[in-house]
Amino acid sequence: MAESTLSLDAKNRKNLPLEYSTEEGDLRIVGFWMFLAAELVLFGTLFGTYLVLKSHTGGGPTAQDLFKIGPVMAETLVLLVSSFTCGLSTLELRRHNKKGLITWLAVTIILGLVFVGLEANEFYTYVTHEGATLQTSAFLSGFFILLGTHGCHVSLGIVWIAGILIQLARRGITPVTARKAFIVGLYWHFLDVVWIFIFTAVYLTGWVM
Amino acid sequence: MxxxxxxxxxxxxxxxxxxxxxxxxxxxxxxxxxxxxxxxxxxxxxxxxxxxxxxxxxxxxxxxxxxxHVTEGTEPVHQLIGILFGIYVAFAVVGGTIWILYYQM
Incomplete structure (x- = not known):
């Protein structure tokens, strides 16, 4: 076998985007993909649990009683557009455009905050107006744990992007900040992928059945 | 190669x-x-x-x-294998769960 490309000399690495321009950055990005694979398994178990429990409403409100199309579509569209703006930030990173990168990451944070606000409002409505809490039924336990885990990930993502924004503003686009901005982008897109499945398995399925 | x-x-x-x-x-x-x-x-x-x-x-x-950009990087095959394995385990968990439920009924 030929020598691994991870030992590419510096000259060849110059042709790669900045986040891949050092061996360390390259390895960290591959490592982050492994983390995302583990996250996929985490959410897989939570989806499995929810699908088992969703018919066990225990006399409490059912999916069709609770889920309203308007707020759910608002959350879906906000997160979908935030994934798009995050994609634009990676594009600006590749163009070495610091201003564009910071702008699109800031827009992504704002959309993320709107999403968390909408989701908090949805939970609040369920708990206060419908009497649907974590303890009401097995269905609602599964629902709040799955959606809550996703919501916590989005909240963490907001804090994380804010930290990267400070570093970008202070140091500009370097191989290190480029790698960090790229990785946080991967994380954010992954959260949108999880939401696509929540939208399908929880909300759409709830309306169908 | x-x-x-x-x-x-x-x-x-x-x-x-x-x-x-x-x-x-x-x-x-x-x-x-x-x-x-x-x-x-x-x-x-x-x-x-x-x-x-x-x-x-x-x-x-x-x-x-x-x-x-899952296909980018110096050796994207590594991250592809990782993600495919993650997808495989997630599908085994979710698909297996649904399968068991289906035959229980």
């Missing part, structure tokens, strides 16, 4: 971000198509579920390829 060749990664210079815009538009179309199929009750339950799950998987792959 093919997998050891340096993968050329295109540098996106000035120009309209077609890839991202097409990714967004496709995602929006798939989301509203799934909503229409589910809420409109156009089909029996089983085919409806099958179609909306297929649309979700398609949309996830759009994110993976158009926004996450």
């Amino acid at each position: 093919q997998e050891n060749e340096n993968q050329p990664v295109s540098r996106d210079h000035a120009g309209f971000p077609w890839k991202q815009v097409i990714g967004l538009l496709l995602s929006l179309v798939l989301t509203f198509l799934a909503l229409w199929i589910a809420v409109g009750h156009l089909l029996p339950v089983q085919p409806t579920i099958a179609i909306i799950v297929a649309l979700a998987i398609f949309q996830a792959f759009i994110q993976l390829f158009m926004f996450m």
Whole structure:
């Protein structure tokens, strides 16, 4: 076998985007993909649990009683557009455009905050107006744990992007900040992928059945 | 060997971000198509579920390829194997769970 490309000399690495321009950055990005694979398994178990429990409403409100199309579509569209703006930030990173990168990451944070606000409002409505809490039924336990885990990930993502924004503003686009901005982008897109499945398995399925 | 060749990664210079815009538009179309199929009750339950799950998987792959650049890097085969294994385990857990439930009834 030929020598691994991870030992590419510096000259060849110059042709790669900045986040891949050092061996360390390259390895960290591959490592982050492994983390995302583990996250996929985490959410897989939570989806499995929810699908088992969703018919066990225990006399409490059912999916069709609770889920309203308007707020759910608002959350879906906000997160979908935030994934798009995050994609634009990676594009600006590749163009070495610091201003564009910071702008699109800031827009992504704002959309993320709107999403968390909408989701908090949805939970609040369920708990206060419908009497649907974590303890009401097995269905609602599964629902709040799955959606809550996703919501916590989005909240963490907001804090994380804010930290990267400070570093970008202070140091500009370097191989290190480029790698960090790229990785946080991967994380954010992954959260949108999880939401696509929540939208399908929880909300759409709830309306169908 | 093919997998050891340096993968050329295109540098996106000035120009309209077609890839991202097409990714967004496709995602929006798939989301509203799934909503229409589910809420409109156009089909029996089983085919409806099958179609909306297929649309979700398609949309996830759009994110993976158009926004996450999963095929980029010096040796993308490593991250592809990792993600494929993650997908395999997640599907084994979810699919296996549904399978057991189905035969229990």
